[in-house]
Amino acid sequence: MTETVTDPAFLTGQYSAHNYAPLPVVVAHATGVWVTDVHGRSYLDMLAAYSALNFGHRHPRLIAAAQRQLERVTLVSRAFDHDQFGPFCAELAELAGMQMVLPMNTGAEAVETAIKVSRKWGYAVRGVPADQALIIVFDGNFHGRTTTIISFSSDKDARDEFGPYTPGFVSVPFGDLAALSRVLADPETGPRVVAVLVEPIQGEAGVVVPPPGFLAGVRSLCSSHGALMIADEIQSGLGRTGHTFACEAEDVVPDAYLLGKALGGGIVPVSAMVSSREVLGVLKPGQHGSTFGGNPLACAIAREVIAMLREGTFQTRSAELGARMHERLGQLPEEVVSGVHGRGLWAGVSFTSRSGREVCEQLATRGVLAKETHGNTIRLAPPLVITESELDWALDTIEAVVTS
Numbered sequence: 001m002t003e004t005v006t007d008p009a010f011l012t013g014q015y016s017a018h019n020y021a022p023l024p025v026v027v028a029h030a031t032g033v034w035v036t037d038v039h040g041r042s043y044l045d046m047l048a049a050y051s052a053l054n055f056g057h058r059h060p061r062l063i064a065a066a067q068r069q070l071e072r073v074t075l076v077s078r079a080f081d082h083d084q085f086g087p088f089c090a091e092l093a094e095l096a097g098m099q100m101v102l103p104m105n106t107g108a109e110a111v112e113t114a115i116k117v118s119r120k121w122g123y124a125v126r127g128v129p130a131d132q133a134l135i136i137v138f139d140g141n142f143h144g145r146t147t148t149i150i151s152f153s154s155d156k157d158a159r160d161e162f163g164p165y166t167p168g169f170v171s172v173p174f175g176d177l178a179a180l181s182r183v184l185a186d187p188e189t190g191p192r193v194v195a196v197l198v199e200p201i202q203g204e205a206g207v208v209v210p211p212p213g214f215l216a217g218v219r220s221l222c223s224s225h226g227a228l229m230i231a232d233e234i235q236s237g238l239g240r241t242g243h244t245f246a247c248e249a250e251d252v253v254p255d256a257y258l259l260g261k262a263l264g265g266g267i268v269p270v271s272a273m274v275s276s277r278e279v280l281g282v283l284k285p286g287q288h289g290s291t292f293g294g295n296p297l298a299c300a301i302a303r304e305v306i307a308m309l310r311e312g313t314f315q316t317r318s319a320e321l322g323a324r325m326h327e328r329l330g331q332l333p334e335e336v337v338s339g340v341h342g343r344g345l346w347a348g349v350s351f352t353s354r355s356g357r358e359v360c361e362q363l364a365t366r367g368v369l370a371k372e373t374h375g376n377t378i379r380l381a382p383p384l385v386i387t388e389s390e391l392d393w394a395l396d397t398i399e400a401v402v403t404s
Contacts, residue, residue: 008026008038009024009026023360023361023364023369023371024361024364025037025043025364025369026038030045030057030058031056031057031058032056032057032058032059032383032385033045033056033057033382033383033385033386033390034057035057035369041367042367043364043367043368043369044367044368044369044382044390044393044394045057045369045382045383046363046368046369046370046380046381046382046394047369047370047371047379047380047381047382048266048381048382048383049261049266050203050235050261050371050379050381051203051234051235051236051238051240051261051262051346051381052261052262052264052266053262053266053383054238054239054240054261054262054266054314054383054384055262055265055266055305055308055314055383055384055385056266056383056384056385056386057266057383058266059265059266059385061304061308062265062266062267062301062304062305063267064304065265065300065301065303065304066265066267066268066297066300066301068300069084069296069297069300069301070297072296073296074295074296074297075292075295075296075297076295076296077291077292077295078289078290078291078293078294082296082299083296084296084299084300084303085103085294085296085299087299087303088101088103088294088299088300088302088303088306089101089103089294091303091306091307092259092263092272092274092302092306093274095244095306095309095310096245096257096259096274097253098256098257098274098275098276099275099276099277099280100274100275100276100277100279100280100281101272101273101274101280102117102272102273102274102275102280102283102288102293103270103271103272103290103293103294103298103299104271104272104273104290104293105269105270105271105290105292105293105298106144106260106269106271107143107144107234107235107258107260107261107271108143108144108145108146108149109271109290109293110234110258110259110260110271110272110273111143111144111146111149111197111232111234111258112144112146112148112149113258113273113288114195114197114230114232114256114258114273115135115148115197116287116288117256117273117275117279117280117282117283117288118133118135118194118195118197118228118230119133119135119168119194120282120283120287121194121228121278121279121282122192122194122195124282125278125282126194126226128191128192128194129192132192133168133192133193133194134168134169134170134189134192134193134194135152135168135169135170135193135194135195135196135197136169136170136171136172136180136183136184136193136195136196136197136227137152137169137170137171137172137196137197137198138171138172138173138174138175138198138199138202139154139171139172139173139174140154140174140202140205140208141153141154141171141174141197141199141202141205142155142158142199142202142203142204142205143197143199143232145158147162147165147166148166150162150165151165151166151167151169152166152169152171154171155204170183170189170193174202174205174208174210175210175211175214177213177214177217177218177221180196180217180218180221181221184221184225184227185225190225193225193227194227194228195222195227195228195229195230195255196218196221196222196227196228196229196230197230197232198215198218198229198230198231198232199231199232199233199235199236200215200231200232200233200236200241200245200246200247200249201235201236201241201246201342201343201346203235203236203346203379204373204374205373205374206341206348206350206373206374206377206379207341207342207346207347207348207379207381208341208348209341209342209343212250213250214250215247215249215250215252216250216251216252218252219252219253219254222255228254228255228256228279229252229254229255229256230254230255230256230258231245231246231247231252231254231256231257231258232258233245233246233247233257233258233259234258234259234260234261234271235261236346237257237259237262238259238261238262238263238305238309239262239309239314239315239318239344239384240262240318240344240345240346240381240384241318241322241343241344241346242315242316242318242319242322242343242344242345243315243319243344244309244315245257246343249343255275255276255279256273256274256275256276256279256280257273257274257275258271258272258273258274259271259272259273259274260272262305263302263305264298264301264302264305265301265302265304265305267301268297268298268301269298270298270299270301270302314384314385317345317384317385318344318345318346318384319344321345321386321388321391322342322343322344322345322346324388324391325345325347325380325391325395326340326342326347328392328395328399329347329349329380329395329398332349332399332402332403333402333403335352336351336352336354336402336403337349337350337351337352337402338350338351338352338376342380345381345382345384345386346379346380346381347379347380347381348373348377348378348379348380349377349378349380349398349402350376350377351376351377351402352376353376354376355372355375355376356372356373356374356375356376356377356378357372359372359378359401359402360372360378362401362404363378363397363398363401366397366400366401367397368394368397368398370398380398382394
């Protein structure tokens with residue numbers, strides 16, 4: 001091979017499907033909040049793989065847990081039990097204040113699990129007529145890109161030209177309790193609603209925080225109408241917002257959490273639906289599963305993640321440094337920045353006229369990695385291990401780019 005065709009970026013463009021448009025950075029090494037590209041240049045990671053790297057790149061405790069398990073057993077499938085599975089389920093259930101866990105791999109799989117379980121629960125427990133179950137979702141949602149999930153997406157890039165679409169969903173404006181109440185009270189739709197699927201904060205939409213009281217209102221409406229409240233905390237959960245779960249900001253406990261990303265410690269994909277025995281107990285052997293879901297390696301790493309979250313340090317760091325980050329971002333000039341939104345170490349910055357992609361490209365040239373969304377917004381979600389000085393340097397860089 002010539003030097004040209006061994007270039008990683010060239011090979012990606014030539015042989016990978018073009019379903020992503022990455023920034024022109026090819027990472028070769030990473031530690032903590034820093035990544036180094038193939039040319040030896042370092043960058044501060046302000047994206048953390050959309051919260052999958054809450055604990056930073058290659059956290060020593062997580063790497064040690066993975067190495068210990070790699071020397072023992074990595075996969076047995078769910079045809080057999082293993083010594084990490086039961087403890088993982090028990091520890092995650094306890095962390096979430098729930099009773100049962102159904103482990104999967106990717107976030108989208110956790111969402112698909114919730115859709116199936118909610119429907120099954122609706123038929124078996126609520127007595128909804130066969131094949132008539134409805135699930136309420138919210139405009140601007142992002143729950144994944146499977147065929148069923150994009151069927152209730154309002155993102156044209158994710159949805160268009162992938163039909164026919166899966167029925168059984170009703171979408172209402174995010175943050176609009178009156179609209180949600182109307183669907184639940186409607187005599188045609190209300191009795192068929194088995195669940196309300198909600199992101200406590202909409203990440204892909206630009207880290208959009210709903211109005212105060214919205215989550216509590218969703219909880220109240222679900223309880224009064226006999227529907228499950230399913231909280232998709234795949235991005236917002238596990239310390240990102242300054243709480244273990246973003247729902248805790250309003251003292252809300254849903255009927256189920258959907259978790260992923262950070263649960264795998266940035267090493268392996270781990271996701272789960274965590275709920276009550278009444279809800280997850282509707283499943284019988286053979287009705288749902290995954291060969292790799294709950295595998296020994298994944299469980300060992302996730303158990304260490306849970307142990308780290310039990311200490312509360314990461315939640316506190318996110319709350320304290322997040323307040324500092326939002327204060328700094330809030331001082332950016334209004335003629336350039338139209339809004340800053342988010343909670344904890346998680347923010348969306350929207351621009352009046354500049355392209356989010358352009359801003360991210362300029363940040364990369366100065367050693368800061370972020371990602372655009374929906375045209376004129378960038379997302380910031382640094383690893384929770386970031387130091388105050390590292391955060392200040394990143395924010396100084398962002399300010400310099402934004403005001404240039």
